[in-house]
Amino acid sequence: MAKTSSLKTELHAYSEMYSYEKRLQTFADWPFREDCLCTPEQMAKAGFVHCPSENEPDVVSCFFCLKELEGWEPQDDPWSEHVRRAADCGFLGLNKDFGDLTVAEFFKLEQERLCILIRKTLQQKMASFRDEVELVRKNLETLFDPKDQIPYQTSNKRESA
Template sequence: MDPFNEEGIKMYFFENRLKTFDGWPFDKDCACTPENMARAGFVHTPSDNSPDVATCFFCLKELEGWEPEDDPEKEHKSHSPSCHFIALKKRVEELTTEEFLKLQKEKEKFLVTKTGKEAIALFERAAKQKREEILRMAMGEE
């Protein structure tokens, strides 16, 4: 896990987030235009059955089921109130090096937390499966 990899750092910049919204289902006359989505920190992360999935590059909050009138900034703040990126009071380009490093540290905390939760969920599924196998063996049901 390299906290300063180029791919992760480039998403701090609006233009790079905006480029991800190719094929975004909402455009003109909507509150959730690609520009507003990117401004709110989102990148477009569609799946085969969900073309409107967007994920905050910073806090990793994933939202889908967007409606044309949804305000990306308000939605982001309501679903992820602890996101430091959406709470920024100035543009990334105006941050001091120290401010940027503190921000990046917070971003890494989100990543570690998400990775840890995924690992725990994987372990719990495997443990449940193993428990069922042991119970079947104990009852002679192989």
């Protein structure tokens, strides 16, 4: 049940990120501020959400295609980097402001975004499952190492007449 509510939370949180202002709010601790191309404003305009980790303070994710980028330099242009690494992103294909979308256009975009999110979630779960299977396999090999086994002997030997 907790995993389902986590997915619902993630679905809701990223659906709010259609808003430039909401995306911009995520860049409170963004390391690049002045005299650079990748300011919080430019990052948010390019569709990015700041999602730092302890080891990677400059990780961003597109709210739409979920492509994660890190290793930003002050001269990096967010739009160019997004196009170069995720050219098929539906957000990049918008030819008008989000507020000018028709309801039909919004639902089409949202359907595409949800498919991407579900696909990414399934890929993560499958990778986690493969890792778990590999760990169990290694544990079983350790427990049942053939060189540690006693050879099987039958107790019913036939006597020749």
